[in-house]
Amino acid sequence: MPEKTEPIVDFDFQLTGSVALVTGAASGIGAAIAAAFTSKGARVAVVDMNEAGATEMARGLPDGRGFACNVADPDSVTAVVDAAMAEFGRIDVLVNSAGIARLAPAEDLSLADWDSTIAVNLKGTFLMCQTVGRHMLEAGSGTIINMASQAASVAIDEHVAYCASKFGVVGITKVLATEWAGRGVRVNSISPTVVLTDLGIKAWDNPKGDALKKLIPVGRFAYPDEIAAAAVFLASSSSAMINGADLLIDGGYTIK
Numbered sequence: 001m002p003e004k005t006e007p008i009v010d011f012d013f014q015l016t017g018s019v020a021l022v023t024g025a026a027s028g029i030g031a032a033i034a035a036a037f038t039s040k041g042a043r044v045a046v047v048d049m050n051e052a053g054a055t056e057m058a059r060g061l062p063d064g065r066g067f068a069c070n071v072a073d074p075d076s077v078t079a080v081v082d083a084a085m086a087e088f089g090r091i092d093v094l095v096n097s098a099g100i101a102r103l104a105p106a107e108d109l110s111l112a113d114w115d116s117t118i119a120v121n122l123k124g125t126f127l128m129c130q131t132v133g134r135h136m137l138e139a140g141s142g143t144i145i146n147m148a149s150q151a152a153s154v155a156i157d158e159h160v161a162y163c164a165s166k167f168g169v170v171g172i173t174k175v176l177a178t179e180w181a182g183r184g185v186r187v188n189s190i191s192p193t194v195v196l197t198d199l200g201i202k203a204w205d206n207p208k209g210d211a212l213k214k215l216i217p218v219g220r221f222a223y224p225d226e227i228a229a230a231a232v233f234l235a236s237s238s239s240a241m242i243n244g245a246d247l248l249i250d251g252g253y254t255i256k
Contacts, residue, residue: 013236016041019088020235021081023071023128024098026053028197029147032224033095033231038062040232042093045084049098071098071124072116081131090139093235094132096125096169097147106160114161121165126172133176133185141184145234146173148189150250166191170246177244186243188234193250194221217252 020037024030026048034044034057043063048054051068058066065087069080084091099121102113125146136142151159152166170189177187193216194204204212204221213219230247233239248254 007237007240009238010236011238012040013232013238014040015093015232015235018042018092018235019045019084019090020093020095021045021047021084021091021132022095022097023047023069023124024096024147026050026057026066028097028199029192029195029224029227030095030097031057032228033097034061034064036225036228036232037093037235038064040236042235043088045080045088045091047080047084047098071096071128072119074127077124077127077131081128081135085135091132091135092142094128094136094142094144095147095231095235096128096145098124099147099165101159101162103158103162105158109160117161117165118168121162122168122172125169129172129176129187133180136185137180137183139184142186143235143239144173144176144185144187145231146170146187146189148173148191148246150191150193150248150254152189152191152246153248153254173246174244181243186240188239188242188244189246190227190230190234191246191248191250192222192227193253195227196221196223215253215256216250217255220251222249222251 020042022034025034025046038061046054046058046066047069055066058064067080070076102117146169148169149166151163152170173187173189
């Protein structure tokens with residue numbers, strides 16, 4: 001069979017006219033992605049457990065709306081997706097950025113911390129993918145970006161639940177990419193190193209953080225906009241041949 005017409009690649013990575021739903025978007029990486037998508041012309045559903053924060057973040061966007069959601073709760077996920085569909089009419093891009101970290105030596109980690117980490121990071125990602133994905137499959141197009149972590153590629157001390165959840169996110173990403181690409185829906189993940197959000201700075205601005213930076217070939221942590229830039233590319237039509245990939249943004253931490 002002859003190849004389809006070669007696509008025209010947009011080197012500006014525009015998202016004009018697209019609708020994006022971003023979870024965990026009231027702050028941190030999710031907020032940076034929401035702002036970056038807006039700068040490229042997308043309308044954004046700002047979704048977060050913190051309803052006031054989501055509303056406040058959305059107010060700062062030209063065409064954003066804030067929504068509350070507990071991604072680990074199926075009813076909450078269904079409600080927010082229904083609300084976003086009613087507000088915008090469709091969802092072209094889903095970014096699963098909501099996540100938590102409960103860290104402790106494996107022998108000391110409580111079952112409650114294990115359960116909450118898996119519920120938010122892994123179950124929540126799946127629920128959002130499944131619920132939004134059904135709409136995308138019906139429309140015949142869509143792009144999903146799941147936030148994984150360098151902890152999805154290598155073992156990190158005191159991260160047993162976090163690593164398990166993020167390894168699982170990459171697994172979900174690859175399975176959905178295999179199942180859905182032929183029906184117009186691409187699925188990829190992003191795996192950052194420590195990102196200098198407010199929470200990241202509080203957690204790593206200490207001798208432990210200084211020691212970790214020495215293990216990163218570029219010698220520093222990442223900034224939220226560096227993760228957002230990758231999300232813009234993966235959300236755009238210019239990444240149409242990228243499917244099932246896990247994009248590491250770790251300064252080379254995992255190459256050793």
